[in-house]
Amino acid sequence: MNILIVGSGGREHALAWKIAQSPLVDTVWSAPGSLAMDRIGPCFDVKADDVENLEKLALQLEPDLIVIGPEAPLAAGLADILRARGFDVFGPDREPAQLEASKGFAKDIMARLGVPTAAYGRFTEPEDAKAFLRTLDAPYVLKADGLAAGKGVVIAPTLAEAEAEAEAMLGGKFGEAGAELVIEEFMPGEEASVFVLTDGVNRLTLPACQDHKRLLDGDEGPNTGGMGAYCPAPVMTEALLKQVDEEISEPMIEGLREAGHPYQGVLYIGLMITPEGPKVVEFNVRFGDPECQVLMASLEDDIVPALLACATGGMPQRDFTALMPKLSEARPAATVVLATNGYPGAYEKGSVITGVKTADEIEGVTVFHAGTGVNEAGDWTAQGGRVLSVTAVGDDLKQAIDRAYAGVDAIDWPQGVHRRDIGWRALGKSE
Numbered sequence: 331m332n333i334l335i336v337g338s339g340g341r342e343h344a345l346a347w348k349i350a351q352s353p354l355v356d357t358v359w360s361a362p363g364s365l366a367m368d369r370i371g372p373c374f375d376v377k378a379d380d381v382e383n384l385e386k387l388a389l390q391l392e393p394d395l396i397v398i399g400p401e402a403p404l405a406a407g408l409a410d411i412l413r414a415r416g417f418d419v420f421g422p423d424r425e426p427a428q429l430e431a432s433k434g435f436a437k438d439i440m441a442r443l444g445v446p447t448a449a450y451g452r453f454t455e456p457e458d459a460k461a462f463l464r465t466l467d468a469p470y471v472l473k474a475d476g477l478a479a480g481k482g483v484v485i486a487p488t489l490a491e492a493e494a495e496a497e498a499m500l501g502g503k504f505g506e507a508g509a510e511l512v513i514e515e516f517m518p519g520e521e522a523s524v525f526v527l528t529d530g531v532n533r534l535t536l537p538a539c540q541d542h543k544r545l546l547d548g549d550e551g552p553n554t555g556g557m558g559a560y561c562p563a564p565v566m567t568e569a570l571l572k573q574v575d576e577e578i579s580e581p582m583i584e585g586l587r588e589a590g591h592p593y594q595g596v597l598y599i600g601l602m603i604t605p606e607g608p609k610v611v612e613f614n615v616r617f618g619d620p621e622c623q624v625l626m627a628s629l630e631d632d633i634v635p636a637l638l639a640c641a642t643g644g645m646p647q648r649d650f651t652a653l654m655p656k657l658s659e660a661r662p663a664a665t666v667v668l669a670t671n672g673y674p675g676a677y678e679k680g681s682v683i684t685g686v687k688t689a690d691e692i693e694g695v696t697v698f699h700a701g702t703g704v705n706e707a708g709d710w711t712a713q714g715g716r717v718l719s720v721t722a723v724g725d726d727l728k729q730a731i732d733r734a735y736a737g738v739d740a741i742d743w744p745q746g747v748h749r750r751d752i753g754w755r756a757l758g759k760s761e
Contacts, residue, residue, distance in 0.1 A: 332357045333634070334391060336408070337378050337399030338364045340667075340700030340719040341619035345397060346370045347696065348626040352634040361387055366699035381408050388412055395420065395638055398595075401477060401616050405431035409595075418641040422615050425591040429613040433473050433512045436613050443581045447610040448514040448602075459496040459511055463489060471514040473612075474499055476507030481674055483553055485516070519604040520755065521611065522563045523621050524571070526579050526599065527650065529640045530592030533579055534650035537628060537660045538566035539621040540755065545674065547751045554674045555716055558752035559621045560664040560727060561628055565603055565755070574599065574608050582613075594640050620665045623698050623719045628663035630656040664731040664753055665698075665721040666738050668746045673715035681745035683710040686718070689737035694730070695722045697737065712745065727756055 333349055335342050335358065343366055350358045350370050361384060363373030376383045379402045388396060396412055398404055398421035407424035421427075428435040434452040439445075448471070453459040463470055470492035474482030482504050486492035499508040521543075525536040540563040545551035566574075578599055586593045598614035598621075617625070626633070631654040639653055651657070670677040682705065690697050698721055701714020720737040724730030731753045738748060 331355055331394035332359065332391070333395045333397060334359045334361065334388065334393035335363070335367075335397045335399060336361055336384060336403060338362050338367070339399070339619055340698045340716065341617050341622040342399040343367050343698040343700070344623040344626040344719070344721070345399060345617070347698070348629070348633055349397070349637075352632045354632070354634050359391060359393065364699055364702065365704055366702060378403050379406060381406050381411060384408060385411050385415065388417055389415065394418065395641055397421070397637060399616060401427070401430050401614065404615050405477060418638065419594070420637045420641045421595040422593050423591065426586050426593045427615045430615045431477055432475055433612065434475050434510055437512060439582070439585065440610060443585045445578050445581055445610060446607065448517050450512055450514045453496075453511045453513065454500065454509065456497050456500050459500065459513060460493045462513055463492050463496065466513075466515055469516045471516050472496060472499060473512040473514065474504040474508040475510035475512055476504075478504045478507040481553055481555065482507055517602040517604050517609055517611070519602045520565050522566050522601045522603060523559075523618055524566065524574055524599045524601060525617065525621070525625065526583075526597045527636050527640055528583050528593055528595070528597060529643055529648060530583070530587055530594050532648045532650055533575075533583055534636065534654065534657070535571060535575055535579065536625055536657070537562040538571065539563055539618070539624055540565065541618060541621055542749060542752055545747075545749075547749050552674055554669070556618065556620045557667045557669065557749045558665055559618075559624050560662070560731065560753045560756060561621070561624045562660065562662065563756065570603065570608055574601065578608070578610060592643075594643065596640070619700070620667055620719045623665045623721045624663040627665075627696060627721045627723050628660040629654070630659045630661065661723040662725070662727040662730045663721065663723045664727065664734045665719045666734045666748055666752050667700075667716050668718040668720065668738065668741065668743065668748045669716045670712050670714070671745050671747050673747070677715055678745070679711075679713050680705075681712045681743065683712060683717070683741065683743040683746070685741040686710055689720060689740040692722075692733060692737050692740065694724055694733045695720065695737040697721070712743070717746065727753060731757070
């Protein structure tokens with residue numbers, strides 16, 4: 331079979347790498363893909379948010395399965411259009427994709443279905459937002475309602491900073507994404523990411539991950555799209571995973587289906603493990619980045635049957651566990667993101683990166699490309715904010731993390747920055 335992947339980042343590179351290993355797959359196409367992904371299969375110069383031309387490309391290629399990586403085309407209704415054309419698509423339709431495209435939409439659905447999450451309010455006027463902030467205790471959580479590339483969340487330590495941030499967000503700090511503001515009570519605890527594959531009826535929970543959102547060691551600095559991740563996350567015990575399945579996954583998937591909008595794809599559940607139990611921080615409607623990189627490296631199973639099962643719709647007797655019987659054999663994995671100095675703010679493009687091939691040759695290490703190009707000399711160059719995800723598997727988590735950092739240290743890139751403490755919570759628990 332032939333598979334088309336929509337997207338061009340580290341997540342999509344990892345998906346292409348994993349999908350290409352399947353004995354079921356003949357060709358992996360990507361749009362727009364990247365120079366790194368082109369080494370796996372042909373890439374087509376159609377942007378991930380160019381819905382009209384992606385439809386034309388699909389009609390030209392006639393893939394057996396289309397995997398949509400990023401959130402923007404899902405929110406724009408690409409999956410609906412392709413399904414209407416008769417294609418099997420991994421990724422939810424436009425309506426359920428609003429779980430990520432609108433944080434207020436997601437909060438309202440959770441409230442209706444009784445899914446545990448933080449108390450919240452939705453605002454379009456600064457004065458109303460400020461009045462609500464005064465009813466909460468510090469710190470304060472403010473979220474741009476729409477898609478903001480993983481950077482639309484601010485945790486303000488004081489009321490004055492929260493009020494100023496509310497003014498900034500509603501004043502255009504995040505453009506259209508911040509036209510509405512969601513304010514939540516702060517939830518103490520430890521974060522984790524759970525990914526659920528579903529065909530709209532049945533579901534399969536993948537090993538839990540833990541992302542590192544902050545730019546700097548010790549969880550300091552600004553929020554980013556993610557500076558590293560690992561799995562499995564020991565904070566998510568079997569009992570907690572069962573609780574998440576029963577109290578979050580099941581009501582959300584059943585609620586969407588009963589509302590006439592069955593969810594087909596992967597549901598990302600961002601969790602806070604609070605003293606009262608797991609609560610939802612956010613939903614995403616695609617694999618996380620960089621969590622996807624560790625999941626694809628970690629899973630021993632061929633993932634293609636599960637992706638295809640999600641895409642082909644609800645089958646009451648489908649046994650997802652039979653599709654991925656070795657799920658429990660997933661190897662510990664970790665990834666370290668190398669970003670351009672200045673990210674998540676302004677940064678320069680074009681700096682030269684060497685040593686990637688050396689890193690890739692270290693046992694257990696795979697380097698996924700998120701934002702690279704090639705110069706006239708044939709050297710890799712940085713063309714984005716988050717540029718590389720150095721990913722490794724091991725017999726245990728410490729070995730996976732050590733291998734990932736061995737890969738990082740093999741790469742010579744003076745203009746790059748990265749964290750040196752990926753996995754610190756899990757390593758602390760294991761010592």
